[in-house]
Amino acid sequence: MFRNFKVVSKVIFGRGSLNQLDDILQPHRTQTGGFMVFLLDDVFENAPLQKRLPLYPNDMLIPVNVHDEPKTSQVDRLRDQVKAFSPNLPDGVIGIGGGSVMDLAKAVSLMLTNPGSSADYQGWDLIRNPAVYHVGIPTLSGTGAEVSRTTVLTGPQKKLGINSDFTVFDQVVLDPELIRDAPKEQRFYTGMDCYIHCVESLEGTYLNMFSQAYGEKAMELCRDVFLKDLPDSDDRLMMASYFGGMSIAYSQVGIAHALSYGLAFMLGIHHGIGNSIVFDQLEEFYPEGVREFRQMMERQGITLPRHIMQPVSADQIERMIDVAMMLDPLWENALGKDWKSIMTRERIRQLYLAM
């Protein structure tokens, strides 16, 4: 059985393409009482980017804080805020920011048309009704959130995505100028989300040629960006993220993502940096990938946080191991069906303690 992959159906790419946002949204605006909801990463509040958004008098602009990764409670609150604003559904929800803001926009657009709490839908294909029209505009590249069919949320009981064909954006606006001013470290770690994902999927056992073609090109583009610093690096990084996201169709991540999940769960470490911290320990499993990753760090002047496990108790480490070992498909993709004989609790403990 192959997955019938849902793809973002409208894509605009180009420097300055944000200027076409008004034209893009226009056909989706209803005549009377209609409004659009813009969710904007609050680092851009009152910044030039905010002023460029084509807001109409009825529209809502909601600056969102994503210092912590998105929560189901945050999604529900945003949904309630939109519902309190108008008895009508909005004509669209537009997320402008990194993976977290894009995930919030996806989740809010779903929860406007599906009853209850977003926590009820964490899982696979639990969404019943199509979302409100929703648009993703990345200002950071690497997560692949602009093309994925999930929105990763931390709920009261679990950190898990709302995975559904309805989650996928109806439109993305890929304007490389928007990622130009991202802070150096954030740009790097977010880019590494793409690079590490590609290493894990290309070295994995689940691959087919669709994902391989996308993954190989995404990796090549990451090399251009982080090892060569070409003048059009922003364009390349934006395409790397898009291709990396597309490559997920028939692939699976591996050891770095499995262990990083434990870090996020116990220490609240963000996805990009968590993956990098873990990946640096995985030379045995991904020798070429880790070597190249270190070259990229060096060239970009990035220093990884060290000794992050010092405040963690022995009991907590055991729970992190539990969390990591639950992710069967990731381990199997990386190490084959017999992965438990290779990746024992003790081996995982050593890896964590070295971080």
Add this chain to the structure above:
Amino acid sequence: MFRNFKVVSKVIFGRGSLNQLDDILQPHRTQTGGFMVFLLDDVFENAPLQKRLPLYPNDMLIPVNVHDEPKTSQVDRLRDQVKAFSPNLPDGVIGIGGGSVMDLAKAVSLMLTNPGSSADYQGWDLIRNPAVYHVGIPTLSGTGAEVSRTTVLTGPQKKLGINSDFTVFDQVVLDPELIRDAPKEQRFYTGMDCYIHCVESLEGTYLNMFSQAYGEKAMELCRDVFLKDLPDSDDRLMMASYFGGMSIAYSQVGIAHALSYGLAFMLGIHHGIGNSIVFDQLEEFYPEGVREFRQMMERQGITLPRHIMQPVSADQIERMIDVAMMLDPLWENALGKDWKSIMTRERIRQLYLAM
């Protein structure tokens, strides 16, 4: 202004994925009186492929002959045939074959919901109503018809596509097993449609990184297929065609396509072989591409038709030159705004006479 590119929204890729066609179509079947229309390249009539199609008692199977390239009259006739079959619209139109059959399926799905003759819609964005749900299943790879927003038709007055967002397939099924048995020459020339397109767009002046990323990977996959004959060549060729088609978003073809248009117009030469015949004359303009193309021909044991202009009169050659010179954007992409000073009528005449 960047194009807001409409993408095929559901894609399934994998060896044997055709076996999932019944499941894929099921949600689109209406309860009573509903039917699907299968347009099948008639080379598969009564062949094993035909027997694998999930036909229900009410469905229509129409074998189509594409010895000649698709005509508007053929589209209109097929549309009338479907309308005579049932007073209701079909639940879907599925095209199984090469670029010509896929183009017919696209055009029929459009003409079932738009009045008049398909000749009325040759051009850009003339279609007013969404098409019937339509699915493309390639059995030849290279044209990119599986992802394009056009369906190229020869009408009473012109050869021109119906270019529209509504033309794009709702679903494609990419099963590399289906291209395995294509005749060697047809496989090669169709593959060269992709390769030559990539050379022309990558060497052109219109490119951006979206199209470059897709185009470069498509070219690399063509090399794998035609210079290395890897065991998974069918998978690679299928992805090359998909990527080549995607790369058209922000690119334009060049000299080979412009001259090939004249060949098609006057001699009825099919698109793939026509491009190859022309491209072989363009070493001056695309030196590396032409050299590699010849290596591919040699490795694949392909001999190009020669002396094709012998039956053509001097007057006819002048008309071919007229036709080729009309394609301003192609020439400009290849040679810049000042192309007419480089590509004179005399120069085109020499190129044609050498074929």
